[in-house]
Amino acid sequence: MRREHHTIVALVEDRPGVLNRIASKWRQRGFNIESLAVGHSETPGLSRMTFVVDAATHDVEQVVKQVDKLVDVVHIEDITDHDMVSRELAMIKVRSTAATRSEILQIVDIFRASIVDVTPDTLIVEVTGEEAKLDSLLQLLGEFGILELCRTGRIAMPRGSTRVSPDEEPHLLLPHLAGGRAPGGIY
């Protein structure tokens, strides 16, 4: 089955062990979590987690349902097919010399990134954007020598009035049920 990147957002109780419970469900199925970002949500007591996993859609659907059963998980949704805004932040420590500094600054400018720390032989570049943008900036800066890199992982939000929220109408149990199905029974 075809694998693809899925962006999954979960609203969970802000309690010890919750991340462990959720991660355990992915681990059991042998999924690698590509990135994970956790922080507060608009609701007090609820944390918002954004997972990116690389897997077949049916498998993801299964794990999402299993995670949804966890008592501490208030809401979970695969928002991959939503029209969404997604962002990631990275800090990149690049080797720089008097000779290369201006070239680096030019690149940083083009990417609308910024310099947040300067020393005689290093620069820290801060950049925000979609992963593709971060990847190409990294590739360009790679020539100068990257000393340290950290990325936050993707955070994502559907555009417009759509919300990731337990108050929104429950997602269809199975999308295909709307259209009925030919005999055969199986995937």
Place this chain on the structure above:
Amino acid sequence: MRLTGAQIVFESMLREGVRHVFGYPGGANLPLYDTFVQYPQIQHILVRHEQAAAHAADAYARVTGEVGVCFATSGPGATNLVTGIANAWMDSVPLVCITGSVVTALIGRDGFQEADITGITLPVTKHNALVQKAEDIARTLKEAFYIARTGRPGPVLVDIPRDTQQQLAEFEYPERVSLRGYKLPEHIDYGQVKKAAQLIGESQRPLILSGHGVILSQAFAEVRTLAETCDIPVITTLLGISGFPGTHPLALGMPGMHGMYWNNQAISNADLLLGIGMRFDDRVTGRLKDFAPHAKIIHVDIDPAEIGKNVRPTAALLGDVKAVLQVLNKEVHPKQHPAWRAWLREQREQHPSIALPETDKLLPQYVIHKIYEATRGDAYVVTGVGQHQMWAAQFYWYDRPNSFITSGGLGTMGFEVPAALGAQVARPHDVVWSVCGDGGFQMTSQELATIVEYELPVKFAIINNGYLGMVRQWQQLFYKNNRMAVKMFSPDFVKLAEAYGMVGMRVTDKLQVESAIERAMAHPGPVLIEFVVDEDENCYPMVPPGASLQETIDQPQPSREEATTRR
């Protein structure tokens, strides 16, 4: 009211209706045991190994429909529970396991007998919690019992440090739980009910696959009404056995790996399957891609994660089986399927599958059949895992609702002894037969002591084939008869029974079977009968692993005799 943490545990249990606790004491749960004497309403049953506490509580829960409760101390006590918890998890059985934990100051510091039991049991519990303040115990237990018994039931573990058990706190038992992340199906999708009723109306060759959910939701009458109204034959999965009367004219028995040949053909020819409270497990479906090639599927289940997991239903009815069927039964119209029923009868005649072979040898199937006759299909039958389990599923017709207690999902050998203990505690005046393997029995035979101590009149039938029979069968069939580590030496079971202070008998001849069973039933206390059965008997029909149901082997090829000489 200010109480100690331990008293709060008992007050909470009383409010949850707990009357029995299966447990084992140790350093970390001593305050709980110290408090036990203040609560004579709750009986403690001291098992001989914590695994048995969990299995006994599991069978107790299955038989009563209430939450089973077990106690264990920290570290080794808690880890000994794990197999039993996993067993309950796989079979959706409601348990609350209360473990003592090392004192809060030592948690995470490798204190003596510390084990991260909430971490260890994370993947095999419906929920678990470490309570670090006495004031949180009541709420946590309220939630634990609620989570264990509602929705798709399952085990919940609550870990309480020893000092928390001694701490004082104000006790007030919450009236309700507030768990915003715990979702239960709230309403039945009427559109799907209509659709299901329509599919049933259109179908010519329908089948019901009745699973454990029917028993858990006590939907016996509802399934029967549906089957009788619409003339739909009923297949019962291993855990669904005794959810529908075994001798009912519409009862077809078990499907799948060791299911009836006719059932596997029927599934392959059906045009509609109603999976009710079951999960299309691989032991039922055989090779999934060839499962039920002509059938549309209606799936009734309370767990949204089961819907669409293995098969894509045409109609999905999410909810409690009983509630869903009550609505569905109002929508369906009476109909008959004479041609389908005739076809099924014909299959059954051509492939009897479970005809008792004519032989003077003492066959295990014959033993089960005789227990059936002696109990008129009205006993609780508990089994281990292996060939004897399959024969107990095939050769006994369960008419009493919810009377077949077996380890299905996890397939836990050793379940037979402690589960019989738990079932008999739950039903002291009913007949409980434990059909044991010689292998499985030896995994938990220490519980005979518990059974004798508490005067539980369990009747044990050890099907002694001198082998880990089911594994040997696979070695014979799929590993060129390379019998490695399957011949099983056993102690003198009769002497063992006597050593524990119970009646032991040995039966080696077919002619003695009936009278031994009768004597066991007549005796008021526990009895162990060792049936020294034919070693070479194998379990059929069989779907080879990875094969489709269409490839079910009805009878062995080569024959039993040839298999013996090839040894």
